[in-house]
Amino acid sequence: MGIGWAASNDDGKLTETVLTFDISSLQVTITYAMPKARARKRKLPIISEAVVKSNSTSIAAQSCRNTIRKYHVLMKRRTQLEQDPQEHKRDLAEIDRQITDLGGLERYQQLSSLGQQEERGGGSEKIFIKWLKELNLHRRSETSGKLRLLEVGALKPDNYQHHSSWVEWMPIDLRSRHPSITEQDFLLLDQKEHQNKWDAISLSLVLNFVPMPTDRGRMLQLAYNFLLPDGFLFLALPLPCIANSRYVTFDHLKALMESIGFIEIRERWRKNGKMGYWLYQKKSPPPLSSRTSQSFAKKVVLRTGNRNNFVIILDPSVQTTQSSNPP
Numbered sequence: 385m386g387i388g389w390a391a392s393n394d395d396g397k398l399t400e401t402v403l404t405f406d407i408s409s410l411q412v413t414i415t416y417a418m419p420k421a422r423a424r425k426r427k428l429p430i431i432s433e434a435v436v437k438s439n440s441t442s443i444a445a446q447s448c449r450n451t452i453r454k455y456h457v458l459m460k461r462r463t464q465l466e467q468d469p470q471e472h473k474r475d476l477a478e479i480d481r482q483i484t485d486l487g488g489l490e491r492y493q494q495l496s497s498l499g500q501q502e503e504r505g506g507g508s509e510k511i512f513i514k515w516l517k518e519l520n521l522h523r524r525s526e527t528s529g530k531l532r533l534l535e536v537g538a539l540k541p542d543n544y545q546h547h548s549s550w551v552e553w554m555p556i557d558l559r560s561r562h563p564s565i566t567e568q569d570f571l572l573l574d575q576k577e578h579q580n581k582w583d584a585i586s587l588s589l590v591l592n593f594v595p596m597p598t599d600r601g602r603m604l605q606l607a608y609n610f611l612l613p614d615g616f617l618f619l620a621l622p623l624p625c626i627a628n629s630r631y632v633t634f635d636h637l638k639a640l641m642e643s644i645g646f647i648e649i650r651e652r653w654r655k656n657g658k659m660g661y662w663l664y665q666k667k668s669p670p671p672l673s674s675r676t677s678q679s680f681a682k683k684v685v686l687r688t689g690n691r692n693n694f695v696i697i698l699d700p701s702v703q704t705t706q707s708s709n710p711p
């Protein structure tokens with residue numbers, strides 16, 4: 385499975401596609417027929433069964449990526465049209481029809497869960513857990529209790545089951561695939577109830593799913609408010625979102641997160657890789673004056689050329705705070 389990710393312009397038209405896939409997982413075997421000593425026939429490759437199998441795997445993987453990509457584009461367009469639903473009634477109905485034809489969120493989740501298994505040798509929670517262990521969080525004192533983790537965008541209910549002796553997690557998703565997964569939009573969580581509640585929050589392949597750049601920013605700002613002081617935010621994104629965006633670079637992401645109050649403590653990606661992973665810790669937000677001077681509330685072109693349009697825009701109306709009183 386690969387990661388399909390699409391960028392579109394402000395009208396929702398597809399401008400470019402980032403498709404990363406792992407051909408190393410396809411075992412391509414080409415068997416040549418050994419020519420008989422006397423026969424002077426041309427050597428013709430005999431395509432083995434493995435090749436046929438790998439070709440069909442590759443076609444299936446390509447189709448998965450295309451569906452995920454189309455879904456992202458349609459969702460972005462839908463969110464734009466929803467700004468004025470009366471005006472765009474017919475377009476919205478058409479977009480909804482196309483989303484249904486694709487199989488809706490259910491199909492998207494099925495394809496994503498295949499990705500979780502195959503793409504990364506398991507879910508990204510392995511990396512998150514490894515980092516938490518490096519920070520000795522599995523050896524918390526008895527008085528601190530288990531680490532309280534909010535898993536956003538959970539395709540499976542049991543991602544943290546192996547670590548249940550020290551992790552107590554709540555999986556949520558826009559669409560629940562299991563009774564133990566709470567069907568809940570993270571952006572609509574009760575702010576008072578969740579203020580300073582969680583030791584850790586996971587946003588693995590969720591931020592890139594969110595169609596509107598300001599909602600992506602709000603997601604990070606709310607995650608900050610929902611964490612306890614010194615709490616941890618795990619972020620996983622398709623690498624091109626950061627490595628090849630017109631509006632985001634690695635330094636920009638770091639500075640944007642710092643402007644919220646997050647300090648980057650771990651980072652993992654490799655050149656030409658598919659995924660990027662980051663671990664942040666909640667610290668005091670910088671003074672308001674420095675936050676406004678370094679504005680992340682608008683789109684700024686940072687690189688030109690053949691890039692994608694992934695962008696995160698902070699919402700100035702969301703106040704980030706470390707205190708237990710809601711802003």
Ligand SMILES: C[S@@+](CC[C@H](N)C(=O)[O-])C[C@H]1O[C@@H](n2cnc3c(N)ncnc32)[C@H](O)[C@@H]1O
Nearest residue numbers: 496500537557558568569570571588589590593
């Ligand atoms: C690509 S899947 C990622 C699943 C998994 N976390 C992983 O790393 O493979 C994205 C999931 O995030 C969910 N999601 C997106 N926005 C969300 C939101 N605002 N609140 C809760 N779940 C959300 C989607 O419904 C989808 O199931």
